[in-house]
Amino acid sequence: MAKPKLPIPVTLLTGYLGSGKTTLINHVLSNQEGYKCAVIVNDIGEVNIDAELIQKTGVVTQKDDNLVPLSNGCICCTLKVDLINQIAELVKSGKFDYILIEASGICEPLPIAQSIAVLEGDEEEGTPAICRLDNIVTVVDALRMATEFGCGDNLLKDDVDEEDIESLVIQQIEFCSTIILNKVDMVNEEQLGRVKAMIKTLQPKAKIIEANYGKVSVGDILNTNLYNFEETAGSAGWAQAYDKDEDERNEHHDHDEDEHEHHHHHDEDKHEHHHHHHHDGEDHSNCDHEHGHCCHHHHHGDDDEEYGIGTFVYHSRRPFNQEKLQEFVNNWPKGVVRAKGILWFSDKDKRDYLYVFEQAGVQITATENGKWLAAFPKSEQKKYFKEYPDIEEHWDEKYGDREIKLVFIGQHMDKPNIIERLDNCLDD
Known part of the structure; x- marks a missing residue:
């Protein structure tokens, strides 16, 4: 045989x-x-x-x-x-x-x-x-x-x-x-x-x-x-929403200094690759440029709307106050089934580090994942600018590449309340 x-x-x-x-x-x-x-x-x-x-x-x-x-x-x-x-x-x-x-x-x-x-x-x-x-x-x-x-x-x-x-x-x-x-x-x-x-x-x-x-x-x-x-x-819903939001921001908001692409000098998780997202339906954006805050809400079709299921992406260039964010986590918003993204804290010993935030069920973690490029010497930054011109193009004068970007997935989520509560967790 x-x-x-x-x-x-x-x-x-x-x-x-x-x-x-x-x-x-x-x-x-x-x-x-x-x-x-x-x-x-x-x-x-x-x-x-x-x-x-x-x-x-x-x-x-x-x-x-x-x-x-x-x-x-x-x-x-x-x-x-x-x-x-x-x-x-x-x-x-x-x-x-x-x-x-x-x-x-x-x-x-x-x-x-x-x-x-x-x-x-x-x-x-x-x-x-x-x-x-x-x-x-x-x-x-x-x-x-x-x-x-x-x-x-x-x-x-x-x-x-x-x-x-x-x-x-x-x-x-x-x-x-x-x-x-x-x-x-x-x-x-x-x-x-x-x-x-x-x-x-x-x-x-x-x-x-x-x-x-x-x-x-x-x-x-x-x-x-x-x-x-x-x-x-790269096919998980949170990754698809993350990438779609990134594409939309680059396509429609290239003029906005508060928005940029992600090329961070940190340890990438090798299995979390992102691909382009294609969902039918209308997307609604609501940005507060003065506070460096932006939210995009993605609809996933008629069936999802019928059952109140959806996603939105929360943005901010300002950092979270760690204690305030902990209070938010301790009173986790009803209806949120999944949340994932990146964030940074205002604490002096933490502000240079990118954290991966992840929630699924009652498990909620924020794990350090390397430094932001903004935390590196100017000479190191220039090397990256030369290799990736779009980084400098979207660089923020105050925060560099630091930002918060969180994808929320859930059913009957109170989006305005979640956004307000997250805004209240921000520091300067």
Whole structure:
């Protein structure tokens, strides 16, 4: 028997506990359509329940070496190396032409994708690719999304060590190429519309497939060629809104000294690339140039407006007072499901540093991410001006490239109140 052609395609299944990942895998395995699939199943517990449930179908078994349980940890962190080694072993065996990976319900997909990328080869180093990530599929429980997500409930389970599950679900939705909206028969039409509108706002690029009991076409899961790291990393709703706002500001407000493009001298997160955003609908801008403050509100189509779901981008060239911002965070505005962006503080020991602000569910962080170019010597700045003329063109005399830019995503958000409260957090 001839060995399968390299690189072997891989599909990664993610989704919170109980969403239907194992049921979906069993459906795919029972309808393989000629594929010789191997399955890696991750479980945080010592006993891999999902692997046992899959094995009971008889399609794949540990005895036949086509079912590999990875237990007692997460493949997004503690079992990273184990995952890489197991994929390599399955490819090396020459028995399989497809690999399915079921991540634990509390795994983030991005680190797993980065681990798999280690095996995707390197042209510069002359390393051949032995596998390629073809599709990241996130399974979403439609009923749970409709009844709990974004409605004030915490989605916490006692056995998840107080992990913020709402934040996890958002990350699983944001970083994927396909979304299986499962259990749609358990919600009514209005609930389904609201859930789909929210998912499309969080992740406007992924393919959304409605399902019951994980019954979907195998062609929607295997060999889709839907996944691309750069595109998936930049496809989240907040990133799309961020980039659209940037494009609009450069197109319509090049004359305004308070607005500029972003070329900061700081440590860029390599997986957070931004791409152009294309949404139908009208955009409304409201800028207060005297205070260096600007807000753009983006509509995402009729369905989103019907359910009160939308985004807006908050700008300011002035810094935040850290204590005042903490008060804002402690009384987080109702309806905001996701917020992300960059900011700076007025404190002397912090004003030179760019911070990445991120909120998903009840998890809210502001992480230092290098210095603003304005904090560097004039000679260093001139080098960057020469390489990137647009930086100097949009440079602010007082603040340089320092600014606040935050994307807010939510349902029935009180935008004027949020803007007013944020303005009250500003310092000179």
